[in-house]
Amino acid sequence: MRALVARRPSWKRPPYASGLAGFALGRPLFLLASILGLSPILAAPHHAHAGAWTLKEGAGQAILQTSLLHSNQEYGPDSRLYSSRPFDKTEISLLFEYGARDWLTLIAAPQFIHVKLGAPDSASYTGLGYVDAGVRTRLWQDENRVVSAQGILRLSGTGNASSAAAAGYENTEIDLRLLGGLSFSLWGRPSFLDVQLAQRFRFDDPPDEVHLDITLGIRTAPRWQMLIQSFNVVSEGAGKGPWYGVSHEYYKLQFGLAWQWRPNLTLQAAMVGTAYARNAPQENGLVLSAAYQF
Template sequence: MQARLWQTRRRSGASGGRRSFAVASLAAMCAALYAEVSHSAAWVQEQGAGQAIVTGIYARADKAFSDDGSQTGAVDFQKGAVSLLIDYGVLSWLTVSGTAEFGSDTSERLPFRRPGLSNAALSVRAQVYRSDRYAMSVEIGGRTEDAYGEADRLVDTFGWDSPLLEARWSGGANFELFGRASFADVSAGYRYRTGEGPDEVLLDATLGVRAFDPVTLLFQSFTTVADGDIAAISVRQKAQASVVYDLSEAWSLQTGGFATVAGQNVLAERGAFAALWYRF
């Protein structure tokens, strides 16, 4: 997930005043595997301003979490993907976000190549409260995914998965941690699948610390729980850490790593990512 650090400078000047350390949650997945870009946040963009973030990730898994939460078996999974996030402030209280991913998976020697668009999402986020220290927003949107891409002919599954409708609530606060400007952001959401397949409950959390100019440290947690048939229940708990380096007022570079630290009926993934942000 990418933090919107540029909001600090636009509201407080290049010194990055601590009262306005308004950073949103990372475009994570930039971070979460399967490009579950989590761009919901307590803060919205300023009217007429926005950002574009390009993220590249690589992940692999050689184990999986069983239905009792223990790691079991030898699996062979790899993923490479590039994702794009665009966030734009239409009004002072309303932000529009769009994401898209292009990528390829390899699972047990079966390639799931996606040379074109493999998933896309569009959402609107509205500010419902904001002060110098606290912020709150709500978001609603939809996403669609192509689960198999070029492997359709091998697995006899064609077309796109059922679209997902998503609603989120996000809350955040600015504060000091060990004398450093910091923020925390939490987000709770629900994804409703319009066709076959489980719905999902989402819970994300982000802690950001301005270690020193121009470096910000980000620590995140992403939790997804499938809310469907008991036989298909899955839980994924993913942790991520990254460093954001401001190259200029307009450009930033983010690098980090992530891993699935707990789960049920999911892969034990681990990987790395890099992202380039452009603020306009």
């Protein structure tokens, strides 16, 4: 698909929040590329595992992640690119996971955000975003495969913020997902594939969404792992109000490297961009993470 930049159309785009990950690809090419994609969880340094796997009883990890995103274009109803009001977004999240049992992992993740919207109608918001709490439970596992289920309650921390920059972070959400993981050898290197299908219920004005996150991790060297990530979101129709009056969909790709700096500390850097979308901003940015196992 040839990306065209034109004047901003008259429709209202959905809010800028994308949750926790630009290339002008057509949808068929992007969906094919997504088969080699992944999700935003750091792989544990001792195993080529992520996402679907639960932690051992008594084990835990803390992941600090910072996303720096920018946009000055958006995809319209016809999925063509248009110039738009610029915005910059910083998301800082601190994810805690703890193995209550070998088959049950507890999850908590507060989020801090800074969003700045450019002219016209400049606005900004700095403060709490979402505060997540939930569990992941293992349903089945053998030597190389695992199937899990996860439920997360997402509570807004924006309070009574009246800024347009806080749109997308103001409504309670429930994220229910089924996760599958596969550990295998790719080109003679330890690898994993993690697939997550989610139903996200969004209360009040925003429409519910279906999420598909796919992860491929390849151990390229004893202390290095290559990560290719795909984040795919499709709304279930339109919502209500000025920010949610149209349905939306967006597909992001993220490419990164994880380095095991210490036996229990792994660092990751990645580039992320919106590959294709409809009624959504075209975001590009950098994601930095640090994972500590204890």
